[in-house]
Amino acid sequence: MLAAQLLVDTGTISRPTNAGGTLDPDTGIWTPVVAAVIYTGPCRVRMPDAQERSVLFGDAEVTRTRFTITFPYDIPEVSIDDVVIITVSADPHITSRRFRVTAVLSKSVLMNRTLGCEVVE
Numbered sequence: 001m002l003a004a005q006l007l008v009d010t011g012t013i014s015r016p017t018n019a020g021g022t023l024d025p026d027t028g029i030w031t032p033v034v035a036a037v038i039y040t041g042p043c044r045v046r047m048p049d050a051q052e053r054s055v056l057f058g059d060a061e062v063t064r065t066r067f068t069i070t071f072p073y074d075i076p077e078v079s080i081d082d083v084v085i086i087t088v089s090a091d092p093h094i095t096s097r098r099f100r101v102t103a104v105l106s107k108s109v110l111m112n113r114t115l116g117c118e119v120v121e
Helices: none
Strands: 009-023 030-046 052-057 060-072 083-088 098-104 112-120
Touching: 009 060, 030 083, 060 098, 083 112
Parallel strands: none
Antiparallel strands: 009 030, 009 083, 030 060, 052 060, 060 112, 083 098, 098 112
16 A cells, blocks of 8 residues: 555654653753553654744743654554654654654544654753
8 A cells, every 4th residue: 555655764652651750950851761662663754844833941942843753544542742763764863763742633534643743852
């Protein structure tokens, strides 16, 4: 099927747990413990129309960049705040990148499962 052939990257979806994590004292970024891998397999990463937005975190302005990541339609249920890590990609800037799921997109005829995501620095 053509839709499956377009999934040229490989990614892993994990579900963070409330079991703790670590806080980077230099950046203030909290990294939760990843408890369960939900899916590992083909996907596709896209940056739709360079959607960036600036948000204020305390006194610092941070730019958030949105991506869409597409998976096969029959993957297990994905939730907001799940984490996607791209493990294989032809683009070296995407490989090993971490994304936080911000939206799980749905439609009546599902050929792929598309997730709205933001980069986790």
